[in-house]
Amino acid sequence: MRYLTAGETHGPQLTAIIEGFPSNVNLNFEDLNHQLHRRQKGYGRGRRMQIEKDTATIAGGVRHGKTTGAPIALVVVNNDWKHWTSVMGIEPVEEDNEGKRRVNRPRPGHADLNGGLKYNQKDLRNILERSSARETTMRVATGAVARQLLAEFGIKVAGQVIRIGDVEVERQELPVDELIRITEESPVRVVDKEAEAKMIAAIDAAKEDGDTLGGIVEVIIEGVPVGLGSHVQWDRKLDGKIAQAVLSIQAFKGVEFGIGFEAAERRGSNVHDEILYTQETGFRRRTNRAGGFEGGMTTGEQIIVRGVMKPISTLYKPLQSVDIDTKEVFTAQVERSDTCAVPAAGVIMENVIAWEVANAFLDKFGGDSIEEIRTNLANFLKQVENY
Numbered sequence: 001m002r003y004l005t006a007g008e009t010h011g012p013q014l015t016a017i018i019e020g021f022p023s024n025v026n027l028n029f030e031d032l033n034h035q036l037h038r039r040q041k042g043y044g045r046g047r048r049m050q051i052e053k054d055t056a057t058i059a060g061g062v063r064h065g066k067t068t069g070a071p072i073a074l075v076v077v078n079n080d081w082k083h084w085t086s087v088m089g090i091e092p093v094e095e096d097n098e099g100k101r102r103v104n105r106p107r108p109g110h111a112d113l114n115g116g117l118k119y120n121q122k123d124l125r126n127i128l129e130r131s132s133a134r135e136t137t138m139r140v141a142t143g144a145v146a147r148q149l150l151a152e153f154g155i156k157v158a159g160q161v162i163r164i165g166d167v168e169v170e171r172q173e174l175p176v177d178e179l180i181r182i183t184e185e186s187p188v189r190v191v192d193k194e195a196e197a198k199m200i201a202a203i204d205a206a207k208e209d210g211d212t213l214g215g216i217v218e219v220i221i222e223g224v225p226v227g228l229g230s231h232v233q234w235d236r237k238l239d240g241k242i243a244q245a246v247l248s249i250q251a252f253k254g255v256e257f258g259i260g261f262e263a264a265e266r267r268g269s270n271v272h273d274e275i276l277y278t279q280e281t282g283f284r285r286r287t288n289r290a291g292g293f294e295g296g297m298t299t300g301e302q303i304i305v306r307g308v309m310k311p312i313s314t315l316y317k318p319l320q321s322v323d324i325d326t327k328e329v330f331t332a333q334v335e336r337s338d339t340c341a342v343p344a345a346g347v348i349m350e351n352v353i354a355w356e357v358a359n360a361f362l363d364k365f366g367g368d369s370i371e372e373i374r375t376n377l378a379n380f381l382k383q384v385e386n387y
């Protein structure tokens with residue numbers, strides 16, 4: 001299974017095509033749009049999220065609510081486009097396009113300067129329009145489709161914010177459904193109300209100062225069978241693929257599984273997960289410090305992944321930059337911006353990980369229809385039971 005996305009943040013629409021999705025999967029449009037809606041929420045976002053009401057239109061691959069096996073085409077229209085038609089027009093322009101919200105003072109931390117140099121663009125808008133995290137709308141849409149496939153097999157995805165700036169919250173080991181329910185109601189997606197209030201205050205204070213905040217998000221996948229991914233080749237290791245997916249989210253700079261970086265400080269006896277067996281449960285682990293992976297393969301325990309998001313790079317009190325025309329020192333350009341997008345980014349992280357897990361699931365149990373996949377999974381589970 002694969003997908004591609006296209007579209008600019010202030011262009012007419014965003015588009016995604018999913019190829020290789022099996023047939024006969026019921027696609028619940030409400031659930032799909034619910035994921036898009038979740039991505040738009042979260043305390044600390046800028047005005048753009050009030051303009052957009054992200055809703056996916058399905059333009060291929062689905063008939064009467066079920067997938068047909070054909071490529072699934074998804075479209076999300078940008079409401080903001082109507083304010084940008086002259087700036088973002090596709091037709092050639094007669095007059096000099098300068099002054100049409102041209103960006104010439106690159107923002108430290110954004111893609112502006114590297115992209116301008118690489119693509120030889122003197123209007124850095126040609127870079128920021130595509131580097132913008134607006135593109136993650138389509139990655140949530142594709143992840144939301146994958147998530148529905150996972151749900152058919154009882155695999156659930158949840159997430160919680162662990163840190164915003166210097167406010168850290170104790171990670172909660174709640175049943176996944178409860179974690180989903182509680183975090184859904186929190187503007188910063190945490191369970192702890194005291195931490196929630198502190199995080200909101202920290203975001204307000206950063207905004208007041210013209211500054212921004214990053215943080216840490218955790219994602220949990222429950223109900224995954226043993227043996228997704230493989231140890232035999234570097235590019236088949238599922239933890240590696242998930243790490244790449246997380247780091248591909250705009251502004252994500254680190255990823256860890258289970259106890260993660262803490263493993264460096266501990267002795268092996270306090271890191272590895274002891275193996276247990278009973279007839280009823282099969283092979284299980286006493287602990288899950290590995291976060292669900294050994295040898296690039298799932299252990300059957302929860303997948304636990306954390307991602308680190310740096311603070312947003314556009315500052316209302318901008319850092320020093322250089323004008324790309326004159327090479328003179330200037331402050332960086334200010335584009336309308338979020339103060340903190342960690343809660344929203346957590347939703348993106350859930351969905352890009354769901355995509356990777358669904359893809360590995362299809363690699364292992366793949367078939368062209370959901371019925372074929374069910375048979376393959378049942379056969380494998382029988383094999384594991386009789387092992």
Ligand SMILES: Cc1cc2nc3c(=O)[nH]c(=O)nc-3n(C[C@H](O)[C@H](O)[C@H](O)COP(=O)(O)O)c2cc1C
Nearest residue numbers: 110111131132133250251313314337338341344345
């Ligand atoms: C949900 C989300 C919202 C974001 N909003 C902004 C924003 O409003 N302003 C900004 O400068 N960067 C924002 N970013 C981060 C930039 O898109 C990102 O820093 C930029 O594309 C450069 O990529 P890099 O940070 O991964 O190197 C956001 C990221 C995410 C995930």
Ligand SMILES: C=C(O[C@@H]1CC(C(=O)O)=C[C@@H](OP(=O)(O)O)[C@H]1O)C(=O)O
Nearest residue numbers: 046048131132133134250335336337338
């Ligand atoms: C549009 C989204 O996020 C945008 C991501 C973003 C960036 O630089 O990454 C910059 C801002 O864009 P704008 O200037 O249009 O407000 C955010 O709003 C979105 O998440 O849908």
